[in-house]
Amino acid sequence: MQNKKDFNKNHRMLTLLTWAFIFLVWFMITRFNLVSHLIVPSPGEVISTFISIVKDGYNGISLWEHLGISMLRLLIASLLAIVTAVPLGLFSGYFSKVGAVVDSIVQFYRPLPPLAYYVVLILWLGIDESSKITLLYLAAFAPIYIACVAAVANIRVEYLLSAKSLGASGKDLFFQIVFPACLPDIFTSIRTAVGVAYTTLVSAEMIAATSGLGWMVIDASRYLKSSVIFVGIIIMGISGVLIDQGLKALEKKIVFWKGYQ
Amino acid sequence: MNNELIIEIDNLTVDYPTENESVRALDGVDLKIYQHDFICVLGPSGCGKSTLLNVIAGFTLPSDGTFLMQGQPVAGPDRQRGVVFQSASLYPWMSVRKNVEFGPKIKGLPAAEINLIATHYLEQVHLLEVADQPPFQLSGGMKQRVALARALANEPAILLLDEPFGALDALTRIHMQQLVRKIWKENQNTIFMITHDVDEALSLGTRLLVMSKSPGTIIQEFSVAFCDRVDERTGRVYVDADYLARREEILDLIDV
Numbered sequence: 001m002q003n004k005k006d007f008n009k010n011h012r013m014l015t016l017l018t019w020a021f022i023f024l025v026w027f028m029i030t031r032f033n034l035v036s037h038l039i040v041p042s043p044g045e046v047i048s049t050f051i052s053i054v055k056d057g058y059n060g061i062s063l064w065e066h067l068g069i070s071m072l073r074l075l076i077a078s079l080l081a082i083v084t085a086v087p088l089g090l091f092s093g094y095f096s097k098v099g100a101v102v103d104s105i106v107q108f109y110r111p112l113p114p115l116a117y118y119v120v121l122i123l124w125l126g127i128d129e130s131s132k133i134t135l136l137y138l139a140a141f142a143p144i145y146i147a148c149v150a151a152v153a154n155i156r157v158e159y160l161l162s163a164k165s166l167g168a169s170g171k172d173l174f175f176q177i178v179f180p181a182c183l184p185d186i187f188t189s190i191r192t193a194v195g196v197a198y199t200t201l202v203s204a205e206m207i208a209a210t211s212g213l214g215w216m217v218i219d220a221s222r223y224l225k226s227s228v229i230f231v232g233i234i235i236m237g238i239s240g241v242l243i244d245q246g247l248k249a250l251e252k253k254i255v256f257w258k259g260y261q
Numbered sequence: 262m263n264n265e266l267i268i269e270i271d272n273l274t275v276d277y278p279t280e281n282e283s284v285r286a287l288d289g290v291d292l293k294i295y296q297h298d299f300i301c302v303l304g305p306s307g308c309g310k311s312t313l314l315n316v317i318a319g320f321t322l323p324s325d326g327t328f329l330m331q332g333q334p335v336a337g338p339d340r341q342r343g344v345v346f347q348s349a350s351l352y353p354w355m356s357v358r359k360n361v362e363f364g365p366k367i368k369g370l371p372a373a374e375i376n377l378i379a380t381h382y383l384e385q386v387h388l389l390e391v392a393d394q395p396p397f398q399l400s401g402g403m404k405q406r407v408a409l410a411r412a413l414a415n416e417p418a419i420l421l422l423d424e425p426f427g428a429l430d431a432l433t434r435i436h437m438q439q440l441v442r443k444i445w446k447e448n449q450n451t452i453f454m455i456t457h458d459v460d461e462a463l464s465l466g467t468r469l470l471v472m473s474k475s476p477g478t479i480i481q482e483f484s485v486a487f488c489d490r491v492d493e494r495t496g497r498v499y500v501d502a503d504y505l506a507r508r509e510e511i512l513d514l515i516d517v
Contacts, residue, residue: 158350161320162408166364166415167340176363180354257353260397 041227046234049227058216058228067235070212073129074201074243077136078194085141085193086186089148094178099149110142114200118207127208132201139200140193147189151182184258187251191244198240213239267418267451268294268317273326275312286312288476290326294419299445299452299488301466303459305515309477310455314423317453318344331418340364343412347424349404351396357407358383358392364415382410385444402433406440413444422454426461434458438465439496442488459511463487464498471514481514483507 023043029035030042037045053063092099109117118135125131155178163177205214213236220228251258273290276283287309294300302310315321316328319338328335330342338344343364351360361379370378383389386406391399396407405425412420422441426434442465445452456462462469469483485507490499498504 156350158346158348159352161318161338162344162346162350162411163363164338165318165340165342165344166411167367168363172367177352180352183354257395257397260353260395 038224038226041230045227046230049225050231050234053228053231059219061211063235066211066213066216067239070201070205070214071239073132073136073212074194074197077133077197077201078140078190080133080137081140081144081193081197082190085144086148089145090152090174090178090182092145093149093152094174102145103149106142106145109138110146114139115203115207118204122208132204132209135204136197136201140197143193143196144186144189147185147192148182151185152178154185155181184255187247187255187258191247191251194243194247195240198243202236264296264298266293266295267331268292269327269329269332270317271327271329273313273316273328274324275309275316275321276324285475286477287316288478290478292470292479294451294453296451297449297467299465299467300454300470301462301468302453302455302470302472303457303462303511303515304472305474306457307477308472308474310472311423312477313472314344314421314453314455317419318342318421340368340415341418342421343415343417343419344421345405345408345412345423345425347427349396349401349408351404351407351411353395353397355396356393357388357396357399360396360407361410361414363411368415378414379410382414385413385447386410386440400433402429402437405429405437409441409444413448413450419451419453422452424455424457427457434461435496439491441465442491442496459508459515460498462511463504463508464491469511471511473514483511 026040027043029040030037041049057063058066088098088102092102114135117138118131121131121134125134159177159181160173163173168177201212202214202217205212206218209215213232217229217232217236220226220232270290270292273287273292274285275287276285290309290313292313302313304310312321316323319335319342351357352363355363358379361382362375365375365378379392380389383392386409388403388406388410391403396404399407409425425441426437429437438461441452444450445465454462454465463485465488466485467488469485470479471481471483472478473480487498487504491497492499
């Protein structure tokens with residue numbers, strides 16, 4: 001136990017050192033003017049830009065609104081994807097007829113880069129929120145759906161047979177055995193899907209938006225405000241990590257048996 | 262045997278389809294199972310003993326012949342035939358108690374009765390104190406005891422055990438055998454068990470079936486009563502000349 005603790009401590013130390021090194025390199029490059037500060041702004045500039053954006057916002061919109069609208073788009077799309085892809089994927093895996101209907105559609109659009117069909121969505125739904133949320137929804141749907149279909153196929157045969165021998169059938173078998181047996185895989189796929197949706201979100205905001213983190217970065221690039229670009233990218237990175245950590249904590253609580261089956 | 266006839270199998274044949282031709286797993290099996298039988302099935306691997314259990318459980322349908330349970334043909338698995346698999350098939354998302362309660366809950370019994378049943382069978386397998394733990398925290402032997410309690414909780418007409426102690430160490434196995442023997446005597450269960458351990462079969466069964474490979478069928482049946490001559494304390498059978506003779510006979514049959 002003590003060894004494992006030391007081991008973890010060592011690893012955390014390594015992670016910290018890695019980041020310290022990255023900051024040191026960054027600091028050195030700008031300190032000795034190795035490149036123009038328009039290309040790589042100094043840490044000091046980035047921090048002061050961050051403070052001013054937190055205080056006054058960017059382009060008249062506060063940072064929290066930019067962050068909030070991005071997170072809201074992500075949240076709505078992810079929730080929609082979860083509540084539709086999980087049942088549809090489980091049904092497709094469980095009833096081959098449902099699979100025959102849905103599978104090919106998902107397989108067709110899944111390899112397409114989301115931005116390729118974003119133009120079609122804008123054409124159909126307009127440039128505002130609905131096209132963005134639909135785009136993120138489609139991006140998040142595929143990984144969850146596909147993982148659910150595979151999860152049903154991978155359920156231990158003994159779970160299903162023993163449940164049938166205990167008298168379970170139909171609804172009981174589906175909700176009390178199939179669904180919980182697939183939950184670990186479902187959670188893994190949700191983490192993947194939210195990650196995919198998040199990258200798609202930023203790119204979508206860069207193409208067509210007037211708010212959001214992605215828009216802030218692309219707008220700043222038009223005026224070569226490189227410190228704003230850096231602030232935006234750092235916030236995106238950190239919020240991405242925080243979202244995944246949150247999902248991971250939720251996973252640990254709900255799917256407490258993961259890895260023990 | 263004046264006990265009630267539970268299962269009647271007549272000229273049972275099972276073919277498994279493969280790519281070019283079908284493989285015959287069972288060929289012309291006749292078997293009658295009566296109440297309070299403790300049947301142990303022995304045979305070399307590939308003799309179809311698991312297929313026979315799967316047919317009785319309802320997991321595999323006969324290709325030919327009849328299989329009646331209490332006079333009725335069987336269409337698939339149901340709560341009349343409880344199964345314990347070699348590897349524990351406990352549901353990790355449910356506590357030990359919830360696993361045992363699963364059958365009665367599906368049956369739709371009132372909550373108080375479900376609770377009573379689970380407590381009774383958990384007590385019988387000596388696991389009441391771990392009732393609220395998740396099953397993955399238990400040892401292999403404890404897991405099999407939960408699986409046993411879960412199957413018993415439904416009070417099935419027959420209990421099917423598919424090499425239930427195959428993955429356990431020798432000492433745990435003897436404890437499990439003792440427990441199953443005690444439960445069988447106490448509850449008057451009917452048990453159909455597959456094993457590859459001749460001593461296990463001799464120390465538990467009342468009827469031993471020996472199966473052969475290609476054709477997969479029952480070649481001989483022995484009626485034994487060594488289970489009445491077990492040392493209560495150690496759980497081991499008093500071995501005598503009679504026991505050893507039977508053991509040799511069976512080993513000769515299997516090891517052809």
